Amino acid sequence: MQESDDQIINRATDGEYKYGFVSDIDTDIIPKGISEDVVRLISRKKGEPEWLLDFRLKAYRHWLTLRQPDWAQLDIPPIDYQAISYYAAPKKSKAPESLDEVDPELLRTFDRLGIPLHEQKMLSGMAVDAVMDSVSVKTTHREKLAELGIIFCSFSEAVKDYPELVRKYLGKVVPYTDNFFAALNSAVFSDGSFVYIPKGVRCPMELSTYFRINAAGTGQFERTLIVADDDAYVSYLEGCTAPQRDENQLHAAIVEIICEERAEVKYSTVQNWYSGDSEGRGGVYNFVTKRGLCRGDNSKLSWTQVETGSAITWKYPGCVLKGDNSVGEFYSVAVTKNRQQADTGTKMIHLGRNTRSTIVSKGISAGHSQNSYRGLVKVAADATGARNHTQCDSLLLGSNCGAHTFPYVDVLNPTAIVEHEATTSKISEEQLFYCNQRGIPTEEAVGLIVNGYAKEVMNKLPMEFAVEAQRLLQITLEGSVG
């Protein structure tokens, strides 16, 4: 009985990665390795102003003084930073004026990924910024957004068109001194998205960036900067995939979010980088620094993430709750299978009065994977009336995987109320038996129970994304079923 249950779970959790194809696109790749010259070359290729080059060089010099962090519950094989190419761009003669000028192979790539760039075909109006390797390929719906004063464009365009805005906010939430990977990203970041929502504007559509690593032997280092001015609202989505390759690819991104007074930002991620094969060969190393600053009073920032991909995930989206009454939220589903390793969680830093935060983290581990939640809740001495509730549950599928919980709770103010609870268990035999009894095969029942378990987080995703995420969860965990 035990044996067959295990087999069923194994089969059920053995989904195929369907985004593993490689697009045959003419790519401009710079030679491997990193040095000051490479940093200068990237900056030159992007035609950047002097101040940005200075920023990069400072970051690079600081990076040289740092060591790769080793405190996470991760077994990271040594990374040769000189064996990575830090810039790869699909070749093009000039920036595409319209969609017709974009390489058709590129369009096909994004079509296959389910990201139609043809605006007329788009559902319910979602603006997309598609990033392939190091550069942004195309941003849709820009004109419509511009009418409202919303800026949504690639990071390089923002540097050219709105240098003052970028300069004002770049590195203010995640300074280049923050950590090893943030310093590396600050030195060599290539592209990403820039969003600015002016005062009092509620963004009428979901904004979305789609990241794709295509070229071999490259890393992707993108940077996203979102600024929501007073009373603004935006919901932002991020998705990512990569081809199936035997080598490991490095992805070290930075996301910075700033919420001014009464602004609200909702940031959702469905992370589906290639996770390596069942023996743990290949896959993306996803080392990401994401942080939002709730600077204004009554502002709100909500992170939702569905993490299913990557060979190794090292990611802690955080909220710095500086404004009084500001709110931070973090909802996460992290699924690991095969030899995947994930060490992910959040940081909630309470600085302002009456700040509140909620953390809901659901980990699912299968196969030989290791899945860790690591989170910090810090209440500063002046954060009177701070409130936090953390719940992190882990579900184990199979007897060879691991689920770990490392919450850090630092309270320096006596009026704070901080709660943390965590449970770890496998799928209950009673639930499986009940489903079987009602004629649902074990395989389907596992999927059903896992979906129910993750529902609390899935419900926080925007509708279009929730459908995709649910499907992804099914593909990841249910194999041929569903």
Place this chain on the structure above:
Amino acid sequence: MMPMDALKQYIDLYTDNAEVIDSHSAPVLNELRQTACDLLKSSRFPTKKDEGFHKTSINDMFAPDFGVNINRYNIPVDVAESFRCDIPNVSTLLAVVVNDRFVATRPLLNNLPEGVTVTSLAAAARLHPELVKKYYGRIAPGDNVNVALNNMLVQDGVFIHLSKNVVLEKPLQLVNIFDGPAPMAAFRRVLIVAEENSFANILVCDHTRNRDGAYLSSEVMEVMLEKGASVGLYGIEESSANTARYSQMFVRQEHDSSFSAASSTLLNGVTRNDYNVSLNGENCSAELAGIVIADGKSHIDNNSNVIHNAPHCRSNQLFKYLLDGESSGAFEGSIVVRPEAPFTEGYQSNHNILASDKARMHTRPQLLIFNDEVKCSHGATTGQLDPDALFYMQTRGIPVDQARRLLMQAFMSDAVDTIRVDAIRDRLRHLLERRLTGEDLLCAECGSDCHK
């Protein structure tokens, strides 16, 4: 890596006085010294930058220039006068450790049942070298810095041995006292071996007699529970604001054994307690509890690590902190379930009350689970007394101070309840009550210094 200064003074102390230290001890204890010394030469004390020590720097704790009584000068303590068998309604068997010297009391020597040995570690190592050698330094990992330091410098300690099937009905009380010229460091060692189906409850009290003196206690306890043994080990620390304590407990359990530890920190300076419990046989149970009341500038850091190595074991951890004044508390606990330990139940909770503006609490409960046949959970809360409950009690005519005390006592009560011996539990309740009313614990009728 070069050793930092704090550790160097202890290495120098050993290399300069190796022969003197050896001559006051026993060969079994001496055997480990040189290896430990070699290891220490290439290591350093943990500082706040090291994982697991973020809130307590061991380096700072050991840095002052403490004296160590390596020549074994006798600091006279009149045991019969100074200490009394002091748990009301039950007589205990009392043994005393002054700094690091073992002193047996007459009632202890006369009343020990057959099959129970409570003696000086050095004496036991001379009398029964094979027995001591089998366990000494085998349970505590020699590559741990504090253990290595203890291995290198310890000259004496306490040896408690329970033979097969022996039931020690009276609780055994071990009183650790600091007295004499300060500043002084004592390297204390306790080895407890409970053979098959034996049973004992042990109460360990820590006192500092000279409250103005600066003392450092570096303690390593090794506890071996063989098949079916049951041991309760209860600690009460009532030292002083100038006392630093680094205590490490290493417990190894064989199948069907049951271990319970509760340690209360009622008065202290800087305290770091490590609990390491390995459940190596099937069907073991381990229970850890911590009770902390701190005020002034005291700091208390409890660190627990329960490792499930075998199937069908249960562990439970409950740590409660009540922090007032400018005190700071830290808790880091982990449950590790190894792949070979299915059907594990492991629970952990940490609840804290911050009673003043300057009090701080850092907590880090952790789960590391490598098996799916488990039921594990942990929970942590930090907050303050329920204002509704306080208000309710006031509407019933209870003054606010008393209401606060009642709520605090109630808050601590489930941790106190884990103690298996009624008399020790009652005594702790009584001590807690006195502590909360602000009475000096030293004057408590059952304290160490009842004649002052």
